Amino acid sequence: xxxxxxxxxxxxxxxxxxxxxxxxxxxxxxxxxxxxxxxxxxxxxxxxxxxxxxxxxxxxxxxxxxxxxxxxxxxxxxxxxxxxxxxxxxxxxxxxxxxxxxxxxxxxxxxxxxxxxxxxxxxxxxxxxxxxxxxxxxxxxxxxxxxxxxxxxxxxxxxxxxxxxxxxxxxxxxxxxxxxxxxxxxxxxxxxxxxxxxxxxxxxxxxxxxxxxxxxxxxxxxxxxxxxxxxxxxxxxxxxxxxxxxxxxxxxxxxxxxxxxxxxxxxxxxxxxxxxxxxxxxxxxxxxxxxxxxxxxxxxxxxxxxxxxxxxxxxxxxxxx
Numbered sequence: 001x002x003x004x005x006x007x008x009x010x011x012x013x014x015x016x017x018x019x020x021x022x023x024x025x026x027x028x029x030x031x032x033x034x035x036x037x038x039x040x041x042x043x044x045x046x047x048x049x050x051x052x053x054x055x056x057x058x059x060x061x062x063x064x065x066x067x068x069x070x071x072x073x074x075x076x077x078x079x080x081x082x083x084x085x086x087x088x089x090x091x092x093x094x095x096x097x098x099x100x101x102x103x104x105x106x107x108x109x110x111x112x113x114x115x116x117x118x119x120x121x122x123x124x125x126x127x128x129x130x131x132x133x134x135x136x137x138x139x140x141x142x143x144x145x146x147x148x149x150x151x152x153x154x155x156x157x158x159x160x161x162x163x164x165x166x167x168x169x170x171x172x173x174x175x176x177x178x179x180x181x182x183x184x185x186x187x188x189x190x191x192x193x194x195x196x197x198x199x200x201x202x203x204x205x206x207x208x209x210x211x212x213x214x215x216x217x218x219x220x221x222x223x224x225x226x227x228x229x230x231x232x233x234x235x236x237x238x239x240x241x242x243x244x245x246x247x248x249x250x251x252x253x254x255x256x257x258x259x260x261x262x263x264x265x266x267x268x269x270x271x272x273x274x275x276x277x278x279x280x281x282x283x284x285x286x287x288x289x290x291x292x293x294x295x296x297x298x299x300x301x302x303x304x305x306x307x308x309x310x311x312x313x314x315x316x317x318x319x320x321x
Contacts, residue, residue, distance in 0.1 A: 003093040003112040003119050003154075004318055006083055007143075008127045008273060009135055010100035011073040015065040020058045025050035026100045032138040035197050057276075064279040075275045079127070082273070082306040082314075090315050093119075099139050106146045119154040123318045127272045129168055130213040131161045132193055133201060162317055163213040164220055171304060171313035172217075173224040176267055179301045180225070185233055185261040187253075188218050189268045189282055192236035192244040211245070217269050237268075237281045253286045257294035264290065265299035272310065274303040 010027060012019040028045035031038045066072045079096040087094040093115035097108035112122060124143060128135045140158055147156055162168045180186060193210060201208040215234070222229055237249040256264060266286065268278050283300040290298050304310035 001093075001116050001118050001120060002319070003095070003116055003122045004083075004086065004314075005105075005108055005112065005122055005124045006079055006086075006094065006096045006127060006314075007105070007108075007124060007139060008075060008079060008096075008098055009139075010098035011075045011275065012061060013102055015058070015061050015071060015073075017054050017058045020061060021050045021054035023101055024054060024057060030100075030134075030138055032141070033134040035194055060276055060280045063284060064276060074279055075273050078273045078303070078305040082311070085306055086311050086314060089311060099135075099142055105143055109147065109152075121155050121157055124156065124158040125314060125318055126159065128270060129161060129163045129165075129217065129272065130190075130210055130270055131163075131201065131208050132191075132210050133197060134193065136161060159318060161207070161213060163217045165313075165317055167313040167316045169217070169220045169224055171307070171309040172267075172269055173221055174309045175304055175307050176221075176301050177225060179267075179299050180227075180265050182263060183265045183297070183299060184231075184263045185256065185265075186227065186231060187233050187235055187264055187266040188214070189235050189237055189249055189266050189286075190214050190245075190270045191277060192239040192246075192248065194241065195243050195245060198245060214270065221269065237286075238277050249281065249286050250289065254289045254293035256290060257296075262295055263297040263299075264295065265301055267301035268303065272304045274305060278303055 010023060012023040025046040028034060028049055029042040031041045034041040034044070036044070064074055066074055066077050068077070076096075083094040083096050086092070093112050095103075095108040095111045095115075097103055097105045099105075109122070112119060126136060126139055131137075143156070143158065198210050201210060202212070206212050218232065218234065219229065221227075222232060235247055235249040235252060236245045239245070239248055256262075266282050268282060271278050287298045287300065
């Protein structure tokens with residue numbers, strides 16, 4: 001019997017300044033995220049960056065936090081729904097985990113073992129289609145560290161980046177198509193990364209090349225929907241410095257109306273689950289900048305979340321049927 005572990009980067013445990021501070025500190029103390037030595041990363045993250053930025057980040061999270069009882073992070077909400085539906089429809093045990101924070105990876109393995117004592121394989125499905133050392137590599141390393149601490153009766157399989165997998169492209173295209181009517185420009189938005197990290201990975205080959213992979217996703221998506229690439233634009237968001245991949249969403253989106261692009265749709269294929277980067281950076285901040293600059297229509301394309309097409313795609317990518 002197989003089990004599936006859906007994993008993402010993480011989210012604050014609660015919508016509080018302390019929880020946000022802890023999450024930011026934990027994530028940015030990882031050398032694979034910062035590109036700096038562990039001691040330096042830890043000091044900068046927990047002593048400087050997290051204390052200084054937690055207030056601003058808390059205000060952002062406050063605007064997107066879901067109001068269910070109890071209140072819940074959007075990322076956790078969408079991943080739980082996805083896991084529940086995947087489990088019900090495919091009759092397979094499914095758990096979710098975060099690289100940073102809760103629910104933790106070790107507990108997720110234990111939960112799968114409780115659900116199915118006769119597991120022979122757990123397939124880890126990262127909710128990031130494109131390779132980056134700050135997401136893919138740190139997740140693989142942490143899973144390995146936890147899993148191989150103790151012997152298990154089942155094997156582990158980690159799904160490789162699926163940026164060009166036909167099922168991912170099909171799901172993305174089918175999900176997005178209804179939002180793309182009557183627009184002047186389709187904007188692809190991706191998380192920015194430090195240029196030096198991107199260059200190091202690029203030298204290793206296409207399987208590590210973040211920019212190649214996201215552009216390939218864009219190309220295949222447009223091919224699927226018969227969209228000319230000239231009607232699209234690529235922007236990056238969530239940068240933490242000037243020497244990160246450009247152009248920046250929050251700097252350039254307000255120029256669009258003056259260029260004649262008054263009706264735009266923005267999609268973020270790198271985020272299969274909606275989170276701060278999509279719900280705030282795009283749907284709140286970028287929308288406001290665009291409309292204030294003279295835009296007429298701003299269409300936010302939601303992430304795949306727990307859509308029917310995404311459930312089917314995950315099943316076919318993980319199980320291969």
